[in-house]
Amino acid sequence: MFERIKHMLIKEFIQIFRDPKMKGVIFLMPVIQVLVFGYAVTTDVKHVATAVYDQDNSPASRELVSRFAGTEYFDVAEYIYHEGRVTELLDHGKVRAIIRIREGYGDDLRAGKTPQLQVIVDGTDSNTAGTVLDYTTDITREYSKQVLSRRYARLQGQPVDPPRVVLDTRPWFNANLESRNFYVPGVIAIIVMLITLMLTSMAVVREKEIGTMEQIMVTPITPAEFILGKTVPFALIGIADVILVTVVGVFWFEVPIRGNLALLFLATGFYLMTTLGVGLLISTVSDTQQQAMMSTFFFYFPAVLLSGFMFPIANMPESVQWLTYLNPLRYFLVVVRGIFLKGIGPLILWPQMAALLVMGLITLWFASKRFKKTSV
Numbered sequence: 001m002f003e004r005i006k007h008m009l010i011k012e013f014i015q016i017f018r019d020p021k022m023k024g025v026i027f028l029m030p031v032i033q034v035l036v037f038g039y040a041v042t043t044d045v046k047h048v049a050t051a052v053y054d055q056d057n058s059p060a061s062r063e064l065v066s067r068f069a070g071t072e073y074f075d076v077a078e079y080i081y082h083e084g085r086v087t088e089l090l091d092h093g094k095v096r097a098i099i100r101i102r103e104g105y106g107d108d109l110r111a112g113k114t115p116q117l118q119v120i121v122d123g124t125d126s127n128t129a130g131t132v133l134d135y136t137t138d139i140t141r142e143y144s145k146q147v148l149s150r151r152y153a154r155l156q157g158q159p160v161d162p163p164r165v166v167l168d169t170r171p172w173f174n175a176n177l178e179s180r181n182f183y184v185p186g187v188i189a190i191i192v193m194l195i196t197l198m199l200t201s202m203a204v205v206r207e208k209e210i211g212t213m214e215q216i217m218v219t220p221i222t223p224a225e226f227i228l229g230k231t232v233p234f235a236l237i238g239i240a241d242v243i244l245v246t247v248v249g250v251f252w253f254e255v256p257i258r259g260n261l262a263l264l265f266l267a268t269g270f271y272l273m274t275t276l277g278v279g280l281l282i283s284t285v286s287d288t289q290q291q292a293m294m295s296t297f298f299f300y301f302p303a304v305l306l307s308g309f310m311f312p313i314a315n316m317p318e319s320v321q322w323l324t325y326l327n328p329l330r331y332f333l334v335v336v337r338g339i340f341l342k343g344i345g346p347l348i349l350w351p352q353m354a355a356l357l358v359m360g361l362i363t364l365w366f367a368s369k370r371f372k373k374t375s376v
Helices: 002-017 020-039 059-069 084-091 105-110 126-156 179-201 203-210 213-217 223-251 261-285 289-305 318-326 328-342 346-370
Strands: 048-054 074-079 097-101 117-121
Touching: 002 223, 020 179, 020 223, 048 059, 048 084, 048 126, 059 074, 059 097, 059 105, 059 126, 084 097, 097 126, 117 126, 179 203, 179 223, 179 261, 179 289, 179 328, 203 223, 203 261, 203 289, 223 261, 223 346, 261 289, 261 328, 261 346, 289 328, 328 346
Parallel strands: 048 074, 048 097
Antiparallel strands: 097 117
């Protein structure tokens, strides 16, 4: 049995690496993807192009503008001097926010009244607009606190801090709230799924197209040995990609890894059982490599969208949330982010790992049953 499996493994590795382009797909594509996600895919909102419409043009209004311009969140791209320019800038997308200070702002501030400040944001991207509004709220709140302190000082004749509630915040696991620390570990999961699905979904159907399936059928190899011979090479490639992406994430992007690496690779093994099983199922029901490729992407894209990688599962409709329990990517994302960022162990992650193991055994069993060896 072991001799037959060994020859199957040798055959698969020769088949995989015969094409030089395939080496780039297997080893270069994961590096490119993690670089793209690390640099381009980010929810951090900084350097927002901002226009200032200062109708008051007083020292107080200029001080307020300097508070915005002095942060890394707002870049003053233009000063507006007439009303029509407001609509023009937003329509053409030249700015994402407009700070409008109405006439009399400085006088109201000196008189102890509450001056009005208007901030107009481009709501096309609702997430970015909400973040920009949060930034403006924080800046104006801090500025208001300092204005109030100066007013107290004038009334009391000495600097006095007005009574206030002090909020002490402390983010755990990601102290700087960097989005790349959240996304880069998740890239491991989606890359492993994509690579293994693509390779295994075409493994059996390729044998049909090139005419070697009949030769395999007349050999004494069993369906289980055939499945092992088809999956083990791709499992090893998947583990190699995990190591490659982890090295890039930790040493290039400085993403912390606080958990046990052995636990990470054990969970990866359970996860690979599922992705390889799904890929083989697709391969056994497809007649051509084109059908296998289309079926792979039909499974892959919903799996990514319903995994919690980009959108929180809690925000999805309840019926869709139940559907995500059938998604192996959902469980592996919890494991990989928990190991990287939280440093948690099997006592917490065992439900996700058990789910991956059960799903892997079921999918591999179905794939083995789908492959019916017949005599010629």
